[in-house]
Amino acid sequence: MxxxxxxxxxxxxxxxxxxxxxxxxxxxxxxxxxxxxxxxxxxxxxxxxxxxxxxxxxxxxxxxxxxxxxxxxxxxxxxxxxxxxxxxxxxxxxxxxxxxxxxxxxxxxxxxxxxxxxxxxxxxxxxxxxxxxxxxxxxxxxxxxxxxxxxxxxxxxxxxxxANFDEPGKIDLPGFMEKNYMFNMPMQKFSYLTGRSLSTFNRDFKKHYHVTPQRWLTQKRLELAHYQIREKRRKPVEVYLEVGFEDLSHFSLAFKKQFGYPPTNLVNHSARS
The missing domain is CATH 2.60.120.810 (Jelly Rolls)
Incomplete structure (x- = not known):
């Protein structure tokens, strides 16, 4: 590079x-x-x-x-x-x-x-x-x-x-996460932007979603990738960065684990449609 x-x-x-x-x-x-x-x-x-x-x-x-x-x-x-x-x-x-x-x-x-x-x-x-x-x-x-x-x-x-020097205040956590889940940021950053300490963020998150933040984030990113590939007919190489993954091979493995088939299967399906 x-x-x-x-x-x-x-x-x-x-x-x-x-x-x-x-x-x-x-x-x-x-x-x-x-x-x-x-x-x-x-x-x-x-x-x-x-x-x-x-x-x-x-x-x-x-x-x-x-x-x-x-x-x-x-x-x-x-x-x-x-x-x-x-x-x-x-x-x-x-x-x-x-x-x-x-x-x-x-x-x-x-x-x-x-x-x-x-x-x-x-x-x-x-x-x-x-x-x-x-x-x-x-x-x-x-x-x-x-x-x-x-x-x-x-x-x-x-x-x-x-001229606005205010720091982020406590905001609605689910509303924020539903809009920003595709950003691959440390949990400390998510907690800061929602106006919470890391421990309070984790507690509030699990109380609402009943899973850990990382597991929920991975699932949401894969669901977005599935939609982009199947419905928008985009290629995996075009979407994996945008949905929050850093490596194409890791994305493909996670996708197959989540849905039972690799993302290339969706590409082939779209091509036949």
Missing amino acids: DFQTNYITPDIKLACYSDKPFKAEALFDDHMLIWIIAGGAKIIQADEMYAFQAGDIFLIPRNQLSSVIIYPKDGQPHKSVAMHLPERRLRKFYEGITPAAPTVVSHKIRYFEQHPLLKSCFASLIPYFEVEEKFPENIASLKIQEAISILRVIDPGIDGIL
Whole structure:
């Protein structure tokens, strides 16, 4: 796997990847502003799937479960610049600023297409990745402030995300799990996002579902894969990453154990239909 990441500061990085599609489950502690330079990316969240290509710029809000799949495209390796917008920088930015009046806040990904102001901000970073000199912290702060300022100009609702420093509160556990079971995250992350300690999460989960979280998650992911292959006529190689498995062979073994036949049987059945 040819995956290279070059940091000019802990908050600004350039990623290059030239192998087969690579998937990672993510729960970002910071908002992430990303510019795809080349290649492609697919991001799957509870309610939606997003596909991005070269030139696209988007913001992933913090504390949102996501499956991130990156891949080469059109003969070009995946290449992207990511800028963290951490709480410490946002609090400093909003000192003395009155955020816009709050509206209904959506935590879905914000898509900015190829907005020229954001593109210019990102493009100005590229030379810093090509020199060995240390990137000065004051310039990093200015670049991140520039990005935040641009976001506030082009997206009137962005303050509802960037100026919101609340931590997740206790929420309905079954409702959350039914929407997010396809994300292959540690149980500690699931418990955090539902506003519970790990022990309380496990206790509440078993009280409602009468099985362990891991057993329930595996079953739900396999049921989703079965539906995608049989009803949507997709191939196992197309769905195993999206439903929460990391390895195709492990997925096939688990599928056969659950349903009594391998997923290829469904593919052959669909082909005959």
